[in-house]
Amino acid sequence: MTRSLRVAALVFAIAAAAPAATPAEGSQAASVRVYFLQGEQLVAVTRPGSTVKAAVTALLAGPARAETAKQFRTYVPSGTRLRSVRFANGVATVDLGERFAAGRDAESLSARITQLVYTVGSVPGVKSVRLLVSGGVPLKLFPGYALSRPVTRAQATRPIVPPPTAPPGEGGQPNPETRALQQRLADLGFLALSAVDGVAGEQTRFAVIAFQKWARLARDGVAGPQTRAALAQAGRPSPLRSGGGGRRVEVLLDRQLALAIENNTVVRAIHVSTGAPGCGTPAGSYSVFGRRCGRGQCRSRSGCRGRATSSAASPSTSIPTSPSSRPRTGASGRPATTPSGCTTSRRSGRRSRSSPARESPARNGHRARARRRRLGRRTAGDRRRAFSPLR
Amino acid sequence: MNLPSPGFQAGAVRPNKTVVAARGLEIDFARSLAARLGLKRVWFVNDPSFKRMFARGRKPWDLALAEVTITTARRQNVDLSQPYLRAEQGVLVRKGLTAPRTLAALARLRICLQRGTTSVAIVRERVRPSQALLFFASLDLLLEGVRSGRCEAAVLDAPILAAERAAAPDRYGALAGVLRTDERYGVVLQKSSPLTRRVNAAVRALVANGTLARLQRRWLLTDLGSLRVLG
Secondary structure (H helix, E strand, O other), X not given: OHHHHHHHHHHHHHHHHHHHHHHHHHHHHOEEEEEEEEOOEEEEEEEEOOOHHHHHHHHHHOOOHHHHHXXXXXXXXXXXXXXXXXXXXXXXXXXXXXXXXXXXXXXXXXXXXXXXXXXXXXXXXXXXXXXXXXXXXXXXXXXXXXXOOOEEOOOOOOXXXXXXXXXXXXXXXXXXXXXXHHHHHHHOOOOOHHHOOOOOOHHHHHHHHHHHHHOOOOOOOOOOHHHHHHHHHOOOOOOOOOOOOOEEEEEEOOOOEEEEEEOOEEEXXXXXXXXXXXXOOOOOOEXXXXXXXXXXXXXXXXXXXXXXXXXXXXXXXXXXXXOOEOOOOOOOOOOOEOOOOOEOOOOOOOOOOOOOOOOOOOOOOOOOOEEOOOOOOOOHHHHXXXXXXXX | OOOOEOOOEEEEEOOOOEEEEEEOHHHHHHHHHHHHOOOOOOOOEOOOOOHHHHOOOOOOOOEEOOOOEOOOHHHHOEEEEEEEEEOOEEEEEEOOOOOOXXXXXXXXXXXXXXXXXXXXXXXXXXXXXXXXXXXXXOHHHHHHHHHHOOOOEEEEEHHHHHHHHHHOHHHEEEEEEEEOOOOEEEEEEEOOOOOXXXXXXXXXXXXXXXXXXXXXXXXXXXXXXHOOEOO
């Protein structure tokens, strides 16, 4: 009696499991990649599923709580509805509710297209993505995107969205943990001592990025477990090249870091962004002819920074974590211009042509040494002189 | 509607030509106009052909808005309302540059223009620039020139420059002022439409009560009527 009952129960269990087995197997193995933003970077997280629909649904749901704690964020408005999904011939057509086009901020609008195209484009077989808003073809709803045709991942440029001014956890009351982090960063020269106030903010984030660059960690500006562990063991950065007393700056092109050096000791390490691909900052040794400070930004963060080459350091509040500077071609400077619109530095003085390799830390050529010389007046004429050859 | 036009008309066009998720200055203006006329609901329909708007015959719409400059030639086949926007030639300077306050100061700047626009003749005749003019083949390239600093000032229709600047205000300097051309935008209606008189009254009221100034500040970040007249 008991035996027959048990058998019956087993058969029932198998019968119940059988229809579910095939799709369950498929989705267990597969996962989709969903794209959010962290700092200035587009980051992927995985979610179960293998279809366009699963990917879009996960994107609309936004980052999980643990991901939000890591400051992942989404530019897709919450509550955006998925109306329908079609997929044929490599083109995924995604029809979203009107909410997807909500808001007027150009950067937010273009960031959400990038998130969508990257997410849907990560589903195997998808070559391009066609977006419909409430069944209609979006015309100029998303700046920078022509959406009357399907968009490929290559066309969906990575968003240039500055990180939010005050991400969660920044600002507010001073806290001892932040103060300890800041003190450590200041001891190592990544943060100005005057910025140790226990309140997390932009300066702290830049200092963390500077350290991450030095330690060759992921440059996200968040002091996670890896960064904290490295920070605990790290020493003050040392100059790559010794010799020569006085004050000089080494710009490490491979690490995107500038070292301010006084008598062969690194006094500050500063997060910089040099030339973007195609606009490379030339290697060599340079003298600084003049200095400019923009609206107190450089004074407050790092002391006056010299402009070692045409674009070695830009005092900006949002410095990308990778080489991306494109120098301006002002009418007064008139630097030589390449076809890509970047300035070349033929006007820099005493360029060492013997060491062309830039990205290898072992070579001399990838760092720019700069001697500083003060100029009394800061006029347009002085700025012009900053670009002219050594006299 | 004649989508798209940044700042003035944006939206998603369904296969049956109706526009959803519409936004922009002229979209808001159409809604204000409808409210003024006592209408409860507005349907936005897109017609991609600008020329067809001025063709003879019955139209599949009651009012058309498409940054239409009022001219006598256009009045032949359609009615045009009282002006709702002053569209002069605007001067947009690059970021970091002090805006010129006089025509002479503007003449000293490196001025950029879009090739083939009416702005070219206006700048040559009235500004008399001291530096060579720079020409760009498209609006996008012209704006890129201002953003990169190659141009110190760009001259083009003020509403276009204002709308582009509003989309990314931190990449440009100020909209320094206008060169007067006395161009005005008007609403297009059917020829001898019974609506024309009421629309005219409504437009006048919306201009007088500051609604249009408010819409310009919202979508163009500046009231074009309040800009400095350089010449």
